Amino acid sequence: MDFRFIDGTITTPQGFTGAAICGGIKEGNTTKKDIMMVKCDTLCNAAAVYTKNLVKSDAILVTQEHLKNGKAQAIVANSGNANTCNADGYKKASDVCKLCASTLNIAEDDVIVASTGVIGVPLPLEPFEQKLYLMKKMMSSENGSDCAEAIMTTDTVKKEMAMEMTIDGKTVTVGGIAKGSGMIHINMGTMLSFVTTDCAISSKMLEEALKEAVEDSYNMVSVDGDTSTNDTLAIMASGKAGNKEITTKNEDYKTFVAGLTEAFKSLAKQLAKDGEGATKLLICDVSGAKTKKDAVGVAKTVIGSSLVKTAMFGADANWGRVLCAIGYSGMDVDISKVKVTFKSEGGEVLVCENGAGVGFDEDEAKKVLVCDTVTIDIELNDGEGFAEAYGCDLTYDYVKINGDYRT
């Protein structure tokens, strides 16, 4: 596939600039950047997908309204407050868009808004009133990383990526940022991801591409099984790459979807690896399933098992737990054909074949499992379906972060 990762971030694709600042959204915050704006110098085609939780941030309700026409020109987002479960939430989210629009001199309904942080606390508008104008002066294509920083909550590292691919003979660039390491921060947290591209693609095809690419990437991440109320993944396409606009599911579309999938996977893995309290990235590769659906079900169940996650934390080659999770996944699996191998930079060790344990060297297994990325490879030997899921280990720090953080 014709794509390559490059140094870069959300402001790398042509047409995009950004800025981030400390607005003091959360009482007492005087240093951490917590407001970001990204703008395109032209109106973009845009699309987004959201949490399936019945409880939704008002920011999502406003963004859904604004993206009905498939167009957007700017993103404004904050950390420190989720603007969820507040009586005045919808009005506040609208007001933030109004402020952003008047500052950047664009239409209010071309603004994408997102929030992450504590729920049930009214969102203060003053930081936006006081800082957006300042941010407008700072807008630059150099500030993408600052934007990644501004949406962090309990994240320990920034998540960002950029990629180039060739479409219609032109270089198309994709850049993105993400945050979220479990359901995080006071009350509940959020997976936010904003992606930009200069690809020329219609609103409808962009939405289709987004939905396809998310299936094998973000939808295959599990940190703790909890689904947040604010999850938002939005994409804007400026069309500045100069390729012939993609308006049907042609070869160019397929190339774009393939590249976008890899871009999302990169961000998804960064999220999983920085899961709350995590010490390692877990990848579960399932092949040989009767169907794709069976492969997805097995991969997600194994990566989500608390017992598998704690075993991986302890670098314990506990294949019985993997087999057990396969067994309760509810998928159509012939256990007597299952083969399990643990893989990493430290080597690989076969632990289970034909559904039963095989002798292995515990020391060799330890060498494989102490690495910071471990793949649980599951061969079901029963068909052609395959899937890959991303997760992390379950550690003392997960309990610490989530049991103690309000005190």
Next chain:
Amino acid sequence: MDFRFIDGTITTPQGFTGAAICGGIKEGNTTKKDIMMVKCDTLCNAAAVYTKNLVKSDAILVTQEHLKNGKAQAIVANSGNANTCNADGYKKASDVCKLCASTLNIAEDDVIVASTGVIGVPLPLEPFEQKLYLMKKMMSSENGSDCAEAIMTTDTVKKEMAMEMTIDGKTVTVGGIAKGSGMIHINMGTMLSFVTTDCAISSKMLEEALKEAVEDSYNMVSVDGDTSTNDTLAIMASGKAGNKEITTKNEDYKTFVAGLTEAFKSLAKQLAKDGEGATKLLICDVSGAKTKKDAVGVAKTVIGSSLVKTAMFGADANWGRVLCAIGYSGMDVDISKVKVTFKSEGGEVLVCENGAGVGFDEDEAKKVLVCDTVTIDIELNDGEGFAEAYGCDLTYDYVKINGDYRT
């Protein structure tokens, strides 16, 4: 309802005796009781339910075979080895039944067998060959508690109960033991529960009663979401209480089911409270759901949320996480009607009404949440459906037990 809990255990109902011993099933064990036998002096009607995991212990396969005729006279069970995923597992489980049968002078297919412990390690037969005969001499109605001890693995306390109810003017007694505190021990653990009664009830009605009673009790327990390979709940009815045999779903049947449900709930709560690493029992009471199914779905999702569980460990009145879990339960809920109250011996505190937070005193909330049994009361205000689920908090010790135990 006409039942009362009494001091007692699995050998309290008329006709039952038991014995337990240290057989050294697991290498190096020279002190802990790890084999138990329970026998009835007459052939009983019997029934069982098992794990839904595709991976099943061979002990289950043998027991299923033996219970096809709805009859049993003895139970033999061991801890220290799950007899699962072994090439010779089925033969070994059959051999254990043979040994038990010849020792007790009963038919081989009237023996219920169960195992719990490490998987993938061949079950040693010597302990059974050497000890069952000795145990036969020890059989007594005083040894039920020893039997409860013999099936413990990482359990920190024995689980047992006894209850009397009046059926057809006669006193009917139910007694039972259980083990399992999550998916436990090397590789994976097990929920085992054996229940006896002297009620006169046909095999068919006993099986029906078992299935009904398990719905609101054992099936509402979640410790860590993992479903073991060895879970078995078996019941034997001696008929010695002298009531008219229950052969249809009459009033006596209803009384028996109601009592049995409470008996199972007692054991289920003991299991949840002793969940791996748990410091407290969590009860989630859901009422006002559109349907029973919605109530069950909400209760199970909330009690299974890692974020709710860690918040409860931290005595943190984090109602947002409860609301969030309701939101992703997939059930038919109107979030804007939801009311959440935390209750315990320490008092009660309303934290959420009409789907939004209400002001509450954090110190008062702390007083409620530090108690060792906490009820999360959820009123959905949308119908008549209700359900109660049982779980525990998620703690450092859960991670410790499951991350470290093989080293």
